[in-house]
Amino acid sequence: MELFFLCGLVLFTLFVSVSLSYLVFQKTNNKSSSMVTANTKNLPPGNMGLPYIGESLQFLNTGRKGHPEKFIFDRVAKYSSNVFKTSILAEPTVVVCGAAANKFLFSNENKLVQSWWPDSVNKIFPSSTQTSSNEESKKMRKMLPSFMKPEALMRYIGMMDSIAQQHFQSGWENKEQVTVFPLAKRYTFWIACKVFLSIEDPKHVARFADPFNDVASGIISIPINLPGTPFNKGIKASNQIRKELLAIIEQRKIDLANKPTHENQDILSHMLVATDDNGQHMTDLDIADKILGLLIGGHDTASAAITFIVKYLSELPHIYNLVLKEQMEIEKSKKPGELLNWDDIQKMKYSWNVACEVMRLAPPLQGAFREAINDFAFSGFSIPKGWKLYWSTHSTHRNPECFSEPEKFDPARFEGTGPAPYTFVPFGGGPRMCPGKEYARLEILVFMHNVIKRFNWEKLLADEKIIVDPMPIPAKGLPVRLIPHKA
Numbered sequence: 001m002e003l004f005f006l007c008g009l010v011l012f013t014l015f016v017s018v019s020l021s022y023l024v025f026q027k028t029n030n031k032s033s034s035m036v037t038a039n040t041k042n043l044p045p046g047n048m049g050l051p052y053i054g055e056s057l058q059f060l061n062t063g064r065k066g067h068p069e070k071f072i073f074d075r076v077a078k079y080s081s082n083v084f085k086t087s088i089l090a091e092p093t094v095v096v097c098g099a100a101a102n103k104f105l106f107s108n109e110n111k112l113v114q115s116w117w118p119d120s121v122n123k124i125f126p127s128s129t130q131t132s133s134n135e136e137s138k139k140m141r142k143m144l145p146s147f148m149k150p151e152a153l154m155r156y157i158g159m160m161d162s163i164a165q166q167h168f169q170s171g172w173e174n175k176e177q178v179t180v181f182p183l184a185k186r187y188t189f190w191i192a193c194k195v196f197l198s199i200e201d202p203k204h205v206a207r208f209a210d211p212f213n214d215v216a217s218g219i220i221s222i223p224i225n226l227p228g229t230p231f232n233k234g235i236k237a238s239n240q241i242r243k244e245l246l247a248i249i250e251q252r253k254i255d256l257a258n259k260p261t262h263e264n265q266d267i268l269s270h271m272l273v274a275t276d277d278n279g280q281h282m283t284d285l286d287i288a289d290k291i292l293g294l295l296i297g298g299h300d301t302a303s304a305a306i307t308f309i310v311k312y313l314s315e316l317p318h319i320y321n322l323v324l325k326e327q328m329e330i331e332k333s334k335k336p337g338e339l340l341n342w343d344d345i346q347k348m349k350y351s352w353n354v355a356c357e358v359m360r361l362a363p364p365l366q367g368a369f370r371e372a373i374n375d376f377a378f379s380g381f382s383i384p385k386g387w388k389l390y391w392s393t394h395s396t397h398r399n400p401e402c403f404s405e406p407e408k409f410d411p412a413r414f415e416g417t418g419p420a421p422y423t424f425v426p427f428g429g430g431p432r433m434c435p436g437k438e439y440a441r442l443e444i445l446v447f448m449h450n451v452i453k454r455f456n457w458e459k460l461l462a463d464e465k466i467i468v469d470p471m472p473i474p475a476k477g478l479p480v481r482l483i484p485h486k487a
Helices: 007-024 026-037 056-064 068-079 099-107 119-124 126-130 133-143 150-171 180-197 202-207 212-219 230-258 267-273 284-315 317-332 342-346 349-361 437-452
Strands: 083-088 091-096 113-115 177-179 367-372 376-378 381-383 388-392 455-459 466-468 472-474 479-484
Touching (some): 056 068, 056 083, 056 466, 068 388, 091 099, 099 388, 119 212, 150 180, 150 437, 177 180, 180 202, 180 267, 180 284, 180 437, 212 230, 212 284, 230 267, 230 284, 284 317, 284 437, 284 455, 284 472, 317 349, 317 437, 342 437
Parallel strands (some): 091 388
Antiparallel strands (some): 083 091, 113 367, 177 479, 367 388, 466 472
Protein backbone atom coordinates (compact mmCIF):
# COMPACT_ATOMS: atom_id res chain seq x y z
CA MET A 1 0.00 0.00 0.00
CA GLU A 2 2.84 2.30 -0.54
CA LEU A 3 3.01 4.85 -3.34
CA PHE A 4 5.16 7.79 -2.44
CA PHE A 5 5.34 11.29 -3.83
CA LEU A 6 7.71 14.16 -3.18
CA CYS A 7 5.92 16.42 -0.73
CA GLY A 8 6.12 19.47 -2.97
CA LEU A 9 4.62 17.60 -5.90
CA VAL A 10 1.90 16.19 -3.67
CA LEU A 11 0.90 19.59 -2.35
CA PHE A 12 0.93 21.20 -5.79
CA THR A 13 -1.13 18.42 -7.33
CA LEU A 14 -3.62 18.35 -4.50
CA PHE A 15 -4.09 22.11 -4.34
CA VAL A 16 -4.71 22.28 -8.10
CA SER A 17 -6.99 19.25 -7.97
CA VAL A 18 -8.91 20.57 -4.99
CA SER A 19 -9.44 23.94 -6.64
CA LEU A 20 -11.03 22.20 -9.61
CA SER A 21 -12.92 19.69 -7.52
CA TYR A 22 -14.48 22.39 -5.36
CA LEU A 23 -16.73 23.30 -8.28
CA VAL A 24 -17.45 19.68 -9.13
CA PHE A 25 -18.23 18.65 -5.59
CA GLN A 26 -20.14 21.74 -4.43
CA LYS A 27 -23.22 19.63 -3.85
CA THR A 28 -21.26 17.23 -1.65
CA ASN A 29 -19.76 20.16 0.19
CA ASN A 30 -23.19 21.59 0.92
CA LYS A 31 -24.21 18.23 2.34
CA SER A 32 -21.14 18.12 4.58
CA SER A 33 -21.79 21.69 5.72
CA SER A 34 -25.33 20.84 6.72
CA MET A 35 -24.03 17.91 8.76
CA VAL A 36 -21.59 20.21 10.56
CA THR A 37 -24.34 22.65 11.51
CA ALA A 38 -26.75 19.92 12.56
CA ASN A 39 -26.80 18.98 16.23
CA THR A 40 -23.67 21.02 17.02
CA LYS A 41 -24.43 21.40 20.72
CA ASN A 42 -21.33 20.62 22.75
CA LEU A 43 -19.19 19.34 19.90
CA PRO A 44 -15.54 18.66 20.72
CA PRO A 45 -13.07 21.52 20.20
CA GLY A 46 -11.33 21.70 16.84
CA ASN A 47 -11.18 23.21 13.37
CA MET A 48 -13.05 22.00 10.29
CA GLY A 49 -10.43 23.50 7.96
CA LEU A 50 -11.03 24.54 4.35
CA PRO A 51 -14.28 23.94 2.46
CA TYR A 52 -14.61 20.35 1.22
CA ILE A 53 -11.02 19.29 1.91
CA GLY A 54 -11.06 20.27 5.58
CA GLU A 55 -7.73 19.32 7.10
CA SER A 56 -7.11 16.40 4.72
CA LEU A 57 -3.89 17.91 3.36
CA GLN A 58 -2.40 18.24 6.84
CA PHE A 59 -3.58 14.74 7.76
CA LEU A 60 -2.00 13.15 4.68
CA ASN A 61 1.09 15.34 4.53
CA THR A 62 2.28 14.64 8.09
CA GLY A 63 2.33 10.97 7.12
CA ARG A 64 4.24 11.58 3.93
CA LYS A 65 6.78 13.50 5.99
CA GLY A 66 7.16 10.46 8.23
CA HIS A 67 5.35 11.71 11.33
CA PRO A 68 1.67 10.67 11.13
CA GLU A 69 1.33 11.05 14.88
CA LYS A 70 2.08 14.78 14.60
CA PHE A 71 -1.40 15.54 13.21
CA ILE A 72 -2.91 13.92 16.30
CA PHE A 73 -0.51 15.11 19.01
CA ASP A 74 -0.39 18.72 17.81
CA ARG A 75 -4.16 19.03 18.07
CA VAL A 76 -4.41 17.19 21.38
CA ALA A 77 -1.94 19.72 22.77
CA LYS A 78 -3.61 22.70 21.07
CA TYR A 79 -7.10 21.90 22.35
CA SER A 80 -6.02 20.27 25.63
CA SER A 81 -8.36 17.42 24.81
CA ASN A 82 -8.05 13.76 23.76
CA VAL A 83 -11.15 14.29 21.62
CA PHE A 84 -11.27 16.90 18.85
CA LYS A 85 -13.21 17.63 15.69
CA THR A 86 -11.82 18.10 12.20
CA SER A 87 -12.71 17.29 8.59
CA ILE A 88 -10.87 14.48 6.80
CA LEU A 89 -11.52 13.20 3.27
CA ALA A 90 -14.53 15.56 2.95
CA GLU A 91 -16.17 14.18 6.09
CA PRO A 92 -16.81 15.86 9.47
CA THR A 93 -14.72 13.75 11.81
CA VAL A 94 -14.10 13.37 15.53
CA VAL A 95 -10.65 12.07 16.42
CA VAL A 96 -10.57 10.10 19.67
CA CYS A 97 -7.34 9.24 21.47
CA GLY A 98 -6.23 6.91 24.23
CA ALA A 99 -7.01 3.46 25.61
CA ALA A 100 -10.43 4.54 26.93
CA ALA A 101 -11.40 5.76 23.46
CA ASN A 102 -10.19 2.51 21.86
CA LYS A 103 -12.22 0.49 24.36
CA PHE A 104 -15.32 2.62 23.74
CA LEU A 105 -15.15 2.27 19.95
CA PHE A 106 -14.22 -1.41 19.89
CA SER A 107 -16.93 -2.27 22.46
CA ASN A 108 -19.66 -0.37 20.65
CA GLU A 109 -19.12 -1.76 17.17
CA ASN A 110 -22.52 -2.10 15.44
CA LYS A 111 -24.17 -0.52 18.51
CA LEU A 112 -23.17 3.13 18.38
CA VAL A 113 -20.65 3.02 15.55
CA GLN A 114 -20.01 0.97 12.43
CA SER A 115 -17.11 0.49 10.06
CA TRP A 116 -16.71 3.23 7.48
CA TRP A 117 -14.57 3.52 4.36
CA PRO A 118 -14.04 6.59 2.16
CA ASP A 119 -16.04 6.94 -1.06
CA SER A 120 -12.86 6.08 -2.92
CA VAL A 121 -13.31 2.46 -1.81
CA ASN A 122 -16.61 2.16 -3.69
CA LYS A 123 -14.96 3.38 -6.87
CA ILE A 124 -11.97 1.07 -6.57
CA PHE A 125 -14.16 -1.89 -5.54
CA PRO A 126 -17.25 -1.30 -7.72
CA SER A 127 -19.15 -4.39 -6.57
CA SER A 128 -19.45 -2.78 -3.15
CA THR A 129 -21.81 -0.18 -4.61
CA GLN A 130 -24.42 -2.91 -4.95
CA THR A 131 -24.68 -2.86 -1.15
CA SER A 132 -22.02 -0.86 0.65
CA SER A 133 -18.36 -1.28 1.51
CA ASN A 134 -19.44 -1.82 5.11
CA GLU A 135 -21.81 -4.66 4.16
CA GLU A 136 -19.12 -6.24 1.96
CA SER A 137 -16.70 -6.08 4.89
CA LYS A 138 -19.22 -7.86 7.12
CA LYS A 139 -19.63 -10.63 4.53
CA MET A 140 -15.89 -11.17 4.38
CA ARG A 141 -15.63 -11.34 8.16
CA LYS A 142 -18.20 -14.12 8.22
CA MET A 143 -16.30 -16.05 5.56
CA LEU A 144 -12.72 -15.70 6.77
CA PRO A 145 -12.64 -17.21 10.29
CA SER A 146 -12.71 -20.81 9.07
CA PHE A 147 -9.61 -20.09 6.96
CA MET A 148 -7.77 -17.83 9.41
CA LYS A 149 -8.16 -19.58 12.75
CA PRO A 150 -4.93 -21.12 14.13
CA GLU A 151 -5.96 -24.74 13.60
CA ALA A 152 -6.62 -24.04 9.92
CA LEU A 153 -3.42 -22.04 9.49
CA MET A 154 -1.23 -24.82 10.87
CA ARG A 155 -1.24 -26.50 7.47
CA TYR A 156 0.18 -23.36 5.86
CA ILE A 157 3.39 -23.18 7.92
CA GLY A 158 5.36 -25.70 5.87
CA MET A 159 4.14 -24.05 2.67
CA MET A 160 5.21 -20.61 3.96
CA ASP A 161 8.63 -21.98 4.87
CA SER A 162 9.00 -23.58 1.44
CA ILE A 163 8.11 -20.30 -0.29
CA ALA A 164 10.46 -18.41 2.02
CA GLN A 165 13.35 -20.72 1.11
CA GLN A 166 12.68 -20.26 -2.61
CA HIS A 167 12.36 -16.52 -2.05
CA PHE A 168 15.73 -16.23 -0.32
CA GLN A 169 17.45 -18.46 -2.85
CA SER A 170 16.26 -16.30 -5.74
CA GLY A 171 16.28 -12.82 -4.21
CA TRP A 172 18.88 -12.70 -1.42
CA GLU A 173 21.55 -15.37 -1.64
CA ASN A 174 24.76 -14.60 -3.54
CA LYS A 175 24.02 -10.88 -3.42
CA GLU A 176 26.12 -8.25 -1.68
CA GLN A 177 23.21 -5.89 -1.11
CA VAL A 178 19.44 -5.88 -1.48
CA THR A 179 16.54 -3.47 -1.02
CA VAL A 180 14.35 -4.98 1.65
CA PHE A 181 10.87 -3.54 1.13
CA PRO A 182 10.22 -4.71 -2.46
CA LEU A 183 11.59 -8.13 -1.53
CA ALA A 184 9.35 -8.29 1.54
CA LYS A 185 6.36 -7.44 -0.65
CA ARG A 186 7.36 -10.14 -3.12
CA TYR A 187 7.50 -12.71 -0.29
CA THR A 188 4.17 -11.79 1.33
CA PHE A 189 2.37 -11.46 -2.01
CA TRP A 190 3.66 -14.86 -3.09
CA ILE A 191 2.24 -16.40 0.09
CA ALA A 192 -1.08 -14.56 -0.29
CA CYS A 193 -1.43 -15.82 -3.86
CA LYS A 194 -0.82 -19.38 -2.69
CA VAL A 195 -3.20 -19.23 0.28
CA PHE A 196 -6.06 -17.41 -1.44
CA LEU A 197 -5.68 -18.59 -5.05
CA SER A 198 -3.38 -21.65 -4.94
CA ILE A 199 -0.99 -19.84 -7.28
CA GLU A 200 2.69 -20.24 -6.53
CA ASP A 201 4.39 -19.89 -9.91
CA PRO A 202 6.64 -16.83 -9.37
CA LYS A 203 6.07 -15.62 -12.94
CA HIS A 204 2.31 -15.83 -12.57
CA VAL A 205 2.48 -14.07 -9.20
CA ALA A 206 4.67 -11.30 -10.57
CA ARG A 207 2.31 -10.61 -13.47
CA PHE A 208 -0.14 -8.65 -11.38
CA ALA A 209 1.84 -7.79 -8.25
CA ASP A 210 3.10 -4.31 -9.17
CA PRO A 211 -0.26 -2.52 -9.58
CA PHE A 212 -1.18 -3.25 -5.97
CA ASN A 213 0.90 -0.28 -4.82
CA ASP A 214 -1.39 2.09 -6.71
CA VAL A 215 -4.58 0.41 -5.52
CA ALA A 216 -3.68 0.68 -1.85
CA SER A 217 -2.65 4.32 -2.09
CA GLY A 218 -5.84 5.15 -3.97
CA ILE A 219 -8.05 3.70 -1.24
CA ILE A 220 -7.01 6.32 1.32
CA SER A 221 -6.82 9.40 -0.87
CA ILE A 222 -8.85 12.47 -1.73
CA PRO A 223 -11.45 11.09 -4.21
CA ILE A 224 -10.51 13.28 -7.17
CA ASN A 225 -10.50 11.32 -10.41
CA LEU A 226 -8.08 13.45 -12.41
CA PRO A 227 -5.06 12.09 -14.34
CA GLY A 228 -2.04 11.62 -12.13
CA THR A 229 -3.86 11.67 -8.78
CA PRO A 230 -3.52 8.68 -6.42
CA PHE A 231 -7.27 8.08 -6.74
CA ASN A 232 -7.11 7.94 -10.54
CA LYS A 233 -4.11 5.61 -10.48
CA GLY A 234 -5.86 3.39 -7.94
CA ILE A 235 -8.92 2.96 -10.18
CA LYS A 236 -6.79 2.11 -13.23
CA ALA A 237 -4.67 -0.37 -11.27
CA SER A 238 -7.72 -2.08 -9.75
CA ASN A 239 -9.20 -2.56 -13.22
CA GLN A 240 -5.94 -4.11 -14.41
CA ILE A 241 -5.79 -6.53 -11.48
CA ARG A 242 -9.49 -7.34 -11.72
CA LYS A 243 -9.04 -8.40 -15.35
CA GLU A 244 -6.35 -10.87 -14.30
CA LEU A 245 -8.44 -12.16 -11.41
CA LEU A 246 -11.49 -12.70 -13.60
CA ALA A 247 -9.40 -14.89 -15.90
CA ILE A 248 -8.23 -16.91 -12.88
CA ILE A 249 -11.83 -17.24 -11.65
CA GLU A 250 -13.02 -18.47 -15.06
CA GLN A 251 -10.33 -21.14 -15.15
CA ARG A 252 -11.11 -22.24 -11.60
CA LYS A 253 -14.81 -22.62 -12.47
CA ILE A 254 -13.79 -24.93 -15.31
CA ASP A 255 -11.56 -26.91 -12.95
CA LEU A 256 -14.34 -27.25 -10.37
CA ALA A 257 -16.85 -28.33 -13.03
CA ASN A 258 -14.52 -31.07 -14.24
CA LYS A 259 -13.47 -32.10 -10.75
CA PRO A 260 -15.94 -31.01 -8.06
CA THR A 261 -13.62 -32.24 -5.30
CA HIS A 262 -10.90 -29.91 -6.50
CA GLU A 263 -7.77 -30.25 -4.40
CA ASN A 264 -7.37 -26.48 -4.20
CA GLN A 265 -9.82 -25.91 -1.36
CA ASP A 266 -8.67 -22.34 -0.96
CA ILE A 267 -10.69 -19.19 -0.39
CA LEU A 268 -11.38 -18.76 -4.11
CA SER A 269 -12.92 -22.23 -4.41
CA HIS A 270 -14.98 -21.59 -1.29
CA MET A 271 -16.32 -18.33 -2.71
CA LEU A 272 -17.29 -20.00 -5.97
CA VAL A 273 -19.42 -22.66 -4.29
CA ALA A 274 -20.76 -20.59 -1.37
CA THR A 275 -24.31 -19.21 -1.45
CA ASP A 276 -26.02 -16.44 0.48
CA ASP A 277 -29.18 -16.71 2.62
CA ASN A 278 -31.27 -16.75 -0.56
CA GLY A 279 -29.24 -19.53 -2.17
CA GLN A 280 -27.56 -17.16 -4.63
CA HIS A 281 -23.93 -17.46 -5.67
CA MET A 282 -21.64 -14.45 -5.74
CA THR A 283 -20.96 -12.92 -9.14
CA ASP A 284 -17.51 -13.19 -10.65
CA LEU A 285 -16.99 -9.44 -10.21
CA ASP A 286 -18.00 -9.66 -6.56
CA ILE A 287 -15.52 -12.50 -6.01
CA ALA A 288 -12.78 -10.63 -7.87
CA ASP A 289 -13.24 -7.57 -5.66
CA LYS A 290 -13.18 -9.65 -2.50
CA ILE A 291 -10.01 -11.45 -3.57
CA LEU A 292 -8.50 -8.11 -4.52
CA GLY A 293 -9.19 -6.80 -1.03
CA LEU A 294 -7.77 -9.94 0.56
CA LEU A 295 -4.59 -9.75 -1.50
CA ILE A 296 -4.07 -6.14 -0.42
CA GLY A 297 -4.72 -6.85 3.25
CA GLY A 298 -2.90 -10.17 3.10
CA HIS A 299 0.47 -8.80 2.11
CA ASP A 300 0.80 -5.03 2.53
CA THR A 301 0.73 -4.73 6.30
CA ALA A 302 2.98 -7.76 6.83
CA SER A 303 5.54 -6.53 4.29
CA ALA A 304 5.74 -3.17 6.07
CA ALA A 305 6.19 -4.90 9.43
CA ILE A 306 8.89 -7.19 8.02
CA THR A 307 10.79 -4.23 6.57
CA PHE A 308 10.86 -2.47 9.93
CA ILE A 309 11.90 -5.65 11.71
CA VAL A 310 14.95 -5.79 9.43
CA LYS A 311 15.57 -2.09 10.06
CA TYR A 312 15.45 -2.32 13.86
CA LEU A 313 17.52 -5.52 13.97
CA SER A 314 20.25 -3.76 11.99
CA GLU A 315 20.23 -0.88 14.47
CA LEU A 316 20.09 -2.99 17.64
CA PRO A 317 22.78 -5.72 17.54
CA HIS A 318 22.00 -6.96 21.06
CA ILE A 319 18.39 -7.59 20.01
CA TYR A 320 19.57 -9.23 16.77
CA ASN A 321 21.82 -11.61 18.73
CA LEU A 322 18.98 -12.73 21.01
CA VAL A 323 16.70 -13.39 18.04
CA LEU A 324 19.54 -15.23 16.28
CA LYS A 325 20.07 -17.41 19.36
CA GLU A 326 16.41 -18.38 19.53
CA GLN A 327 16.13 -19.10 15.80
CA MET A 328 19.34 -21.10 15.56
CA GLU A 329 18.22 -23.35 18.42
CA ILE A 330 15.14 -24.14 16.35
CA GLU A 331 17.21 -24.61 13.19
CA LYS A 332 19.57 -27.05 14.94
CA SER A 333 16.61 -29.17 16.04
CA LYS A 334 15.45 -29.70 12.45
CA LYS A 335 16.48 -32.60 10.21
CA PRO A 336 18.00 -31.72 6.81
CA GLY A 337 15.22 -30.53 4.53
CA GLU A 338 12.61 -30.54 7.31
CA LEU A 339 10.22 -27.59 7.12
CA LEU A 340 9.03 -25.46 10.01
CA ASN A 341 5.92 -26.62 11.85
CA TRP A 342 3.47 -25.33 14.47
CA ASP A 343 5.66 -26.42 17.40
CA ASP A 344 8.60 -24.44 15.97
CA ILE A 345 6.45 -21.31 15.69
CA GLN A 346 5.39 -21.66 19.33
CA LYS A 347 9.08 -21.60 20.35
CA MET A 348 9.62 -18.19 18.71
CA LYS A 349 8.41 -16.22 21.75
CA TYR A 350 11.21 -13.67 21.90
CA SER A 351 11.14 -13.18 18.13
CA TRP A 352 7.43 -12.37 18.31
CA ASN A 353 8.00 -9.97 21.21
CA VAL A 354 10.51 -8.18 18.98
CA ALA A 355 8.04 -8.08 16.11
CA CYS A 356 5.36 -6.67 18.42
CA GLU A 357 7.68 -3.94 19.67
CA VAL A 358 8.46 -3.05 16.06
CA MET A 359 4.73 -2.80 15.33
CA ARG A 360 4.27 -0.61 18.39
CA LEU A 361 6.81 1.90 17.14
CA ALA A 362 6.00 1.55 13.42
CA PRO A 363 2.45 0.19 13.21
CA PRO A 364 1.44 -0.78 9.66
CA LEU A 365 -2.12 0.23 10.53
CA GLN A 366 -2.11 3.93 11.44
CA GLY A 367 -5.74 3.95 12.53
CA ALA A 368 -9.23 3.46 11.17
CA PHE A 369 -12.54 5.20 10.67
CA ARG A 370 -15.96 4.52 12.18
CA GLU A 371 -19.34 6.15 11.51
CA ALA A 372 -21.81 7.18 14.22
CA ILE A 373 -25.02 5.17 13.78
CA ASN A 374 -26.95 7.48 16.14
CA ASP A 375 -26.30 10.60 18.19
CA PHE A 376 -24.33 9.75 21.31
CA ALA A 377 -21.99 11.31 23.85
CA PHE A 378 -18.38 10.41 24.55
CA SER A 379 -16.06 12.01 27.09
CA GLY A 380 -18.61 14.77 27.68
CA PHE A 381 -18.94 15.71 24.00
CA SER A 382 -21.77 15.23 21.53
CA ILE A 383 -21.12 13.04 18.49
CA PRO A 384 -23.80 13.60 15.82
CA LYS A 385 -25.26 10.75 13.80
CA GLY A 386 -23.45 10.36 10.47
CA TRP A 387 -20.20 11.92 11.67
CA LYS A 388 -17.05 9.89 11.26
CA LEU A 389 -14.72 8.93 14.09
CA TYR A 390 -11.03 8.20 13.71
CA TRP A 391 -8.85 6.32 16.17
CA SER A 392 -5.05 6.23 15.92
CA THR A 393 -2.58 3.58 17.01
CA HIS A 394 -0.11 6.33 17.89
CA SER A 395 -2.38 7.81 20.55
CA THR A 396 -1.51 4.83 22.76
CA HIS A 397 1.60 3.28 21.20
CA ARG A 398 3.68 6.40 21.81
CA ASN A 399 1.88 7.56 24.93
CA PRO A 400 3.98 7.50 28.15
CA GLU A 401 0.79 6.82 30.10
CA CYS A 402 0.46 3.52 28.22
CA PHE A 403 4.13 2.63 27.66
CA SER A 404 6.92 3.92 29.86
CA GLU A 405 9.75 5.49 27.86
CA PRO A 406 7.69 5.05 24.68
CA GLU A 407 10.58 5.87 22.32
CA LYS A 408 12.75 3.10 23.81
CA PHE A 409 12.85 -0.25 21.99
CA ASP A 410 12.02 -2.84 24.66
CA PRO A 411 10.59 -6.27 23.69
CA ALA A 412 10.20 -7.08 27.40
CA ARG A 413 6.99 -5.03 27.32
CA PHE A 414 5.33 -8.07 25.79
CA GLU A 415 6.43 -10.65 28.32
CA GLY A 416 3.90 -12.18 30.68
CA THR A 417 0.45 -10.61 30.29
CA GLY A 418 1.89 -7.89 28.05
CA PRO A 419 0.57 -4.34 27.64
CA ALA A 420 -2.65 -3.16 29.26
CA PRO A 421 -5.84 -3.83 27.27
CA TYR A 422 -6.60 -1.43 24.40
CA THR A 423 -3.10 0.10 24.43
CA PHE A 424 -1.41 -2.14 21.83
CA VAL A 425 -3.68 -2.11 18.80
CA PRO A 426 -1.73 -2.77 15.56
CA PHE A 427 -4.49 -5.18 14.50
CA GLY A 428 -7.41 -3.12 15.80
CA GLY A 429 -9.68 -4.61 18.44
CA GLY A 430 -13.13 -5.87 19.37
CA PRO A 431 -15.36 -7.30 16.60
CA ARG A 432 -13.19 -5.45 14.08
CA MET A 433 -9.98 -7.16 15.19
CA CYS A 434 -8.07 -8.02 12.03
CA PRO A 435 -9.10 -11.61 11.14
CA GLY A 436 -5.68 -12.11 9.57
CA LYS A 437 -3.71 -11.44 12.77
CA GLU A 438 -2.58 -15.05 13.19
CA TYR A 439 -1.86 -15.37 9.47
CA ALA A 440 0.38 -12.29 9.69
CA ARG A 441 2.13 -13.68 12.77
CA LEU A 442 3.02 -16.87 10.93
CA GLU A 443 4.41 -15.26 7.77
CA ILE A 444 6.38 -12.70 9.80
CA LEU A 445 7.98 -15.36 12.02
CA VAL A 446 8.73 -17.63 9.07
CA PHE A 447 10.47 -14.69 7.39
CA MET A 448 12.45 -13.84 10.55
CA HIS A 449 13.62 -17.44 10.84
CA ASN A 450 14.80 -17.61 7.25
CA VAL A 451 16.52 -14.24 7.08
CA ILE A 452 18.34 -14.41 10.40
CA LYS A 453 19.61 -17.95 9.97
CA ARG A 454 21.27 -16.82 6.72
CA PHE A 455 22.48 -13.27 7.28
CA ASN A 456 23.49 -10.38 9.38
CA TRP A 457 23.14 -7.02 7.61
CA GLU A 458 23.98 -3.33 7.71
CA LYS A 459 21.88 -0.41 6.54
CA LEU A 460 23.38 1.43 3.59
CA LEU A 461 21.55 4.68 4.40
CA ALA A 462 22.11 5.63 8.03
CA ASP A 463 19.40 8.31 8.16
CA GLU A 464 16.89 7.05 5.63
CA LYS A 465 13.66 9.03 5.85
CA ILE A 466 10.44 7.27 6.83
CA ILE A 467 7.28 8.17 4.95
CA VAL A 468 3.69 7.05 5.45
CA ASP A 469 1.31 6.68 2.49
CA PRO A 470 -0.71 5.17 4.08
CA MET A 471 1.67 2.77 5.86
CA PRO A 472 5.15 3.58 7.15
CA ILE A 473 8.07 2.59 4.96
CA PRO A 474 11.67 3.72 4.46
CA ALA A 475 11.69 6.22 1.58
CA LYS A 476 14.32 4.28 -0.42
CA GLY A 477 12.99 0.83 0.47
CA LEU A 478 15.72 0.06 3.08
CA PRO A 479 18.81 -0.95 1.11
CA VAL A 480 21.14 -3.16 3.19
CA ARG A 481 24.51 -4.86 2.81
CA LEU A 482 24.23 -8.59 3.47
CA ILE A 483 26.74 -10.41 5.68
CA PRO A 484 26.23 -14.18 5.22
CA HIS A 485 26.91 -16.38 8.23
CA LYS A 486 30.01 -18.50 7.97
CA ALA A 487 29.34 -22.19 7.56
